[in-house]
Amino acid sequence: MNESSPSSLGGITLCFYGAGSMAEAILRGLIDAKLTNPSNVTVMNRQNAERLLQLQRQYGVIPAATDASKEDALRTSDVIILGMKPKDSANALISLKPLLRPDQLVVSLIAGLTIDTIQQLLGRPQPVVRTMPNTSSTIGLGATGICFSDAVTPEHRELALTMFNAVGLVAVVDEPLIAAVNGVSGSGPAYVYYLMEAMIDAGVKLGLTREAALQLTVQTVKGAAEMVQSTGENPGDLRRKVTSPNGTTEAAILTLDRFSFQEGMNQAIVRCVERANEMGEAIRDEAIKAQQA
Numbered sequence: 001m002n003e004s005s006p007s008s009l010g011g012i013t014l015c016f017y018g019a020g021s022m023a024e025a026i027l028r029g030l031i032d033a034k035l036t037n038p039s040n041v042t043v044m045n046r047q048n049a050e051r052l053l054q055l056q057r058q059y060g061v062i063p064a065a066t067d068a069s070k071e072d073a074l075r076t077s078d079v080i081i082l083g084m085k086p087k088d089s090a091n092a093l094i095s096l097k098p099l100l101r102p103d104q105l106v107v108s109l110i111a112g113l114t115i116d117t118i119q120q121l122l123g124r125p126q127p128v129v130r131t132m133p134n135t136s137s138t139i140g141l142g143a144t145g146i147c148f149s150d151a152v153t154p155e156h157r158e159l160a161l162t163m164f165n166a167v168g169l170v171a172v173v174d175e176p177l178i179a180a181v182n183g184v185s186g187s188g189p190a191y192v193y194y195l196m197e198a199m200i201d202a203g204v205k206l207g208l209t210r211e212a213a214l215q216l217t218v219q220t221v222k223g224a225a226e227m228v229q230s231t232g233e234n235p236g237d238l239r240r241k242v243t244s245p246n247g248t249t250e251a252a253i254l255t256l257d258r259f260s261f262q263e264g265m266n267q268a269i270v271r272c273v274e275r276a277n278e279m280g281e282a283i284r285d286e287a288i289k290a291q292q293a
């Protein structure tokens with residue numbers, strides 16, 4: 001799964017165009033892993049200068065709060081990381097178009113936005129790396145799906161793999177499968193947190209303190225994930241080992257089945273993928289309108 005890559009970004013400069021939660025997860029992961037010096041990282045957002053100062057205080061990165069400093073960072077950084085919401089991406093790419101040099105690498109974190117739409121909005125076959133990361137990149141345990149445009153050079157590819165390997169696991173996939181990655185691991189932490197919320201609330205209803213229910217749930221989720229990874233056994237086999245015939249776990253699993261747990265999970269992920277594609281189409285339509293205007 002993980003392709004090998006060098007351990008440092010050297011003096012490569014990075015510009016986070018959009019500095020919200022996903023951008024912070026990645027920049028924090030890169031800085032904690034000592035992959036880059038914070039002075040090589042510029043952050044910008046639409047208008048929240050206080051947020052940029054907070055990122056500067058916390059990580060030592062460079063804030064670009066004025067129009068001039070934003071333009072300068074976008075013109076000069078080696079890598080531009082698109083970290084805005086999908087709905088803001090068409091306008092952001094239209095503003096980026098006149099500033100970019102053909103050799104700057106564009107790395108997108110944006111759900112649904114295709115390489116083709118990025119290139120249409122930029123008006124040229126810019127090297128583009130499309131990714132679908134997740135917020136666990138913050139602690140180096142991210143899971144990122146990644147694909148590359150034709151204009152990406154072997155050096156760009158290595159650079160992108162180095163960045164995302166530093167913050168977790170990387171799966172190189174064909175672009176149409178990025179939506180599936182979105183469904184499984186991009187949005188996946190939220191499903192797990194949702195499960196944890198339900199387990200904790202049930203524990204509290206049964207009389208545990210919230211703190212005890214939280215600690216027991218966290219350790220259970222951590223231990224279960226670690227068991228799959230360290231034993232190499234598949235989750236189904238491990239589940240069966242917990243489930244004694246006619247025992248307590250079987251009673252619980254049969255109850256989950258009565259509520260169509262597996263089907264619910266399957267439908268949730270299918271809907272997530274559909275939504276990613278819908279959002280991608282909406283941005284593509286905006287791109288077409290912008291070109292006709």
Ligand SMILES: NC(=O)C1=CN([C@@H]2O[C@H](COP(=O)(O)OP(=O)(O)OC[C@H]3O[C@@H](n4cnc5c(N)ncnc54)[C@H](O)[C@@H]3O)[C@@H](O)[C@H]2O)C=CC1
Pocket residue numbers: 017018019020021022023044045046047048082083084085086088091092109110111132133134135186187
């Ligand atoms: N949050 C998550 O778990 C994941 C998010 N993503 C993708 O990451 C992207 C960002 O998501 P979040 O960080 O959650 O959003 P967020 O709302 O926390 O951050 C978005 C940032 O973009 C900035 N922005 C918007 N338009 C801009 C412009 N024209 N110029 C400069 N900055 C601009 C906003 O000011 C804000 O700082 C989205 O496209 C999302 O699909 C991908 C995987 C996981």
Ligand SMILES: O=C(O)[C@@H]1CCC=N1
Pocket residue numbers: 111182186187
């Ligand atoms: O909810 C979203 O649209 C983003 C993409 C994956 C996780 N969060």
